[in-house]
Amino acid sequence: MDLDGFKDVNDTYGHHIGDKVLIYLAKKMKETLRDIDTLARIGGDEFVAILTDLTKLSDAIPLILRLLEAAAKEIKIDNNKIQISASLGVTFYQQDQVISADLLLRQADQAMYHAKLSGKNRYHFFNTEENNLIRDRFEAIKEIKKALKNEEFILYYQPKINMSIGNIVGVEALIRWQHPEKGIVPPLNFLPIIEEDSFSINIGEWVIYTALSQIKSWQEQGINIPISVNVGAYQLLSEGFVNRLKSILSQFPTVKPDMLELEVLETSKLEDLDKAKNVMKACIKLGISFSLDDFGTGYSSLIYLKQLPIKQIKIDQNFVLGMLNNPNDLSILEGIIGLSKAFHLSVIAEGIETSEHAITLLGLGCELGQGYEIARPMPAELFFTWLKEYKPNLLWQNQDLLDANQRQILFIKVQHRDWIENIKAVLNKKESLHNQNINGCTFEKWLKNKGIEYLGDRYNETYFKYKNICTFTNKLLMLNDNGQNLEALAKFDELYNLCDELYNDLVIVNSI
Numbered sequence: 390m391d392l393d394g395f396k397d398v399n400d401t402y403g404h405h406i407g408d409k410v411l412i413y414l415a416k417k418m419k420e421t422l423r424d425i426d427t428l429a430r431i432g433g434d435e436f437v438a439i440l441t442d443l444t445k446l447s448d449a450i451p452l453i454l455r456l457l458e459a460a461a462k463e464i465k466i467d468n469n470k471i472q473i474s475a476s477l478g479v480t481f482y483q484q485d486q487v488i489s490a491d492l493l494l495r496q497a498d499q500a501m502y503h504a505k506l507s508g509k510n511r512y513h514f515f516n517t518e519e520n521n522l523i524r525d526r527f528e529a530i531k532e533i534k535k536a537l538k539n540e541e542f543i544l545y546y547q548p549k550i551n552m553s554i555g556n557i558v559g560v561e562a563l564i565r566w567q568h569p570e571k572g573i574v575p576p577l578n579f580l581p582i583i584e585e586d587s588f589s590i591n592i593g594e595w596v597i598y599t600a601l602s603q604i605k606s607w608q609e610q611g612i613n614i615p616i617s618v619n620v621g622a623y624q625l626l627s628e629g630f631v632n633r634l635k636s637i638l639s640q641f642p643t644v645k646p647d648m649l650e651l652e653v654l655e656t657s658k659l660e661d662l663d664k665a666k667n668v669m670k671a672c673i674k675l676g677i678s679f680s681l682d683d684f685g686t687g688y689s690s691l692i693y694l695k696q697l698p699i700k701q702i703k704i705d706q707n708f709v710l711g712m713l714n715n716p717n718d719l720s721i722l723e724g725i726i727g728l729s730k731a732f733h734l735s736v737i738a739e740g741i742e743t744s745e746h747a748i749t750l751l752g753l754g755c756e757l758g759q760g761y762e763i764a765r766p767m768p769a770e771l772f773f774t775w776l777k778e779y780k781p782n783l784l785w786q787n788q789d790l791l792d793a794n795q796r797q798i799l800f801i802k803v804q805h806r807d808w809i810e811n812i813k814a815v816l817n818k819k820e821s822l823h824n825q826n827i828n829g830c831t832f833e834k835w836l837k838n839k840g841i842e843y844l845g846d847r848y849n850e851t852y853f854k855y856k857n858i859c860t861f862t863n864k865l866l867m868l869n870d871n872g873q874n875l876e877a878l879a880k881f882d883e884l885y886n887l888c889d890e891l892y893n894d895l896v897i898v899n900s901i
Contacts, residue, residue: 390418390435390436390437390438390456390460390475390476390477390478390501391434391435391436391475391476391501391505392414392434392435392460392473392474392475393473393474393475393476393505393509393510394473394474395407395410395433395434395473398410398471398473402469402471406466406467406469406471409466409467410464410466410471410473411430411434413464413466414459414460414464415428415430415436417459417460417462418436418438418456418459418460420459421452421455421456421458421459422438422440422452422455422456423440423452425441425442426438426439426440426441426452427439427441436475437494437497438456440452446481446514449479449481453477453479453512454512456475456477457474457475457477457510457511457512460473460474460475461473461474461475461510474509474510475510476501476504476505476509476510476511476512476513477500477501477504477511477512477513478496478497478498478499478500478501478502478503478504478512478513478515479497479500479512479513479514479515480493480496480497480500480514480515481515496515497515499515499523500513500514500515501513502523503523506585526582529579529582530582530583530586530588533566533579533582533583533588533592534588534591536566536568537591537592537595541566541567541568541569542564542565542566542567542592542595543564543565543567543768544562544563544564544565544596544599544600544603544768544769545562545563545564545565545766545767545768546560546561546562546563546603546616546766546767546768546769546772547560547561547563547759547764547765547766547767548560548759548763548764548772548775548779549561549617549737549757549758549759550757550758550759550763550781551756551757552741552747552750552751552756552757552758552782552785553751553756553785553786553787553788554781554786555781555782555785555786556781557614557776557779558615558757559614559615559616559617559650560614560615560616560617560772561616561617561618561652561759561766562596562599562600562603562616562617562618562619563576563766564576564580564592564596566578566579580592584621584623585623586623587623587627589621589623589624590623590624590627593618593620593621593624594624594633594637596618596619597618597634597637597649598637598640600616600618600649601616601637601638601640601641601644601649602641603616603769604616604641604644604648604649605641605643605644606769608643608644610773612773612776613648614648615647615648615649615650616648616649616650617649617650617651617652617680618649618650618651618652619651619652619653619654619682620651620652620653621654622653622654622659622660622665625651625653625659625665625668625669626659626660626661626664626665626668630668631668631671631672631675634672634675634677635675638675645676646675646676646677647676647677647678649677650677650678650679650680650700650701651672651677651678651679651680652679652680652681652682652703653679653680653681653682653697653699654682654683659693659697662692662693662696662697665697666696666697666698669697669698669699670698673698678700678701679697679698679699679700679701680699680700680701680702680703680737681693681694681697681699681701681702681703682703683703683705684702684703684704684705684725685704685705685708685721685725686705686707691728694728694732694734699734700734700735701734701735701736701737702725702728702729702734702735702736702737703736703737703738703739704722704725704726704736704737704738704739704740704755705739705740706738706739706740706760707740708721708722708725708740709722709738709739709740709741709746709750709760710740710742710746712746712749712803713743713745713746713749713803713806714803714806714807714810715803715807716800716803716804716807719799719800719803720800722738722750722753723753723796726753726754726755730754735757736755736757737755737757737758737759738750738755738757738758738759738760739758739759739760740760741758741759741760741761741762741763742760742761742762743762744762744782744784744785746758746760746762747762747763747782747785748784748785748788749799751785751788752788752789752790752791752795752796752799753790753791753796754790764779794839794843797835797839798835798843798895801831801832801835802832802892802895804831804832805831805832805888806888808832809862809884809885809888812862812865812866812884813878813881815866815869816865816869816874816877816878816881817878818874832855833855833859836848836851836852836855840852847894850894851891851894851895854887854890854891854894855891857887858884858887858888858891861883861884861887862884865877865880865881865884868880
């Protein structure tokens with residue numbers, strides 16, 4: 390058993406009050422146990438209880454709950470009202486293998502640690518499978534620590550540009566692990582392992598230091614490009630974050646702090662928003678700005694926008710990648726751009742993989758972007774070469790915002806693409822089709838109403854192409870119903886070509 394928040398008691402009231410709290414809780418917890426049980430304090434605020442003569446595992450639960458209840462009761466000492474709680478880890482004897490008393494203690498300690506991570510003021514039973522996971526995680530963290538010591542990490546840089554005018558507005562620093570045996574290891578393969586571990590702070594500060602070093606190096610070559618780095622909630626809310634950041638900045642007196650931007654993941658567990666806000670404000674005083682990364686993927690978007698002093702929101706790449714084929718993604722993306730304007734924030738989209746992504750985003754009012762269509766993440770030496778060879782995409786420049794009719798056409802196209810993908814899913818036997826043919830879809834309704842006026846002389850040609858798609862689609866469905874599934878799938882590329890011809894007609898009309 391480990392007391393939750395006991396350090397705060399010592400820090401707030403002094404060790405003499407802390408000692409009285411320990412004595413009081415020890416007495417109360419002892420009273421909840423039976424005469425045959427044993428309670429011992431093994432150091433600090435850690436206790437061990439030995440519960441004997443239990444015929445089955447469930448017999449222990451009432452005793453455990455009484456211990457938790459005793460630890461969580463309010464304590465009155467020297468006119469002070471104090472309330473803490475306890476986290477309990479539980480293991481059992483005998484087990485399938487020979488086990489020592491020391492190993493039992495370690496099992497209970499690991500289970501207790503899991504109870505802490507799960508929210509405190511609770512118990513957790515030890516199990517072998519979980520122990521293996523903990524052991525594997527421990528070994529992985531040890532390897533990551535060794536990698537930092539051996540200088541195996543490197544930063545890659547991905548450019549961010551203003552697509553409308555073509556200029557480079559910054560780069561995002563992305564960590565990679567140059568593993569001596571596995572080669573380049575992407576961040577998702579190791580960063581989640583240390584996300585809730587104190588070592589994540591070491592990695593995070595290494596990234597900041599290295600990014601500032603790179604800014605200094607580029608400036609000496611006449612290149613002034615801001616760098617953004619990702620900061621996790623654990624690092625941001627850690628004690629002394631601002632002071633450590635000041636210390637790192639002081640090592641680069643020629644680099645202005647506004648050349649560094651911190652990106653906070655919208656999915657981060659910023660449990661203490663007030664503390665996060667104060668930390669961010671302190672950093673802003675130093676000249677550093679903040680953006681909210683992966684916006685729209687978490688559950689606290691609006692709260693974060695309302696309370697946190699951010700300068701920019703970054704649209705998660707999944708919405709950008711899906712916006713050309715999924716009407717829901719397009720709606721979310723349009724909503725995020727609207728939110729950015731409502732909160733007077735700049736907005737940047739990641740995941741731009743085609744020119745159509747870029748042109749569509751510009752039409753919706755998002756000028757800033759990054760993604761493979763612009764440039765992949767690259768080491769610093771390759772970035773320097775890329776920078777010298779970079780040329781803005783002339784097709785993206787001077788794109789006007791879409792008017793109401795053009796936005797409607799965009800949504801109609803995306804809904805139609807979504808329908809076509811639904812047809813393909815049917816042929817792949819992944820899902821059922823709600824309607825047996827494509828007739829009467831949203832695209833046709835638009836054609837028969839606003840399309841007549843909007844297309845003008847082009848209407849008949851466009852409508853003919855649309856009906857040709859309907860006919861061809863129904864043929865594919867008939868082949869599928871007759872058991873000729875492979876033949877239908879083989880002809881699907883032809884359907885894509887017919888759709889492209891239809892969409893190209895609309896491109897000419899509305900500039901997308």
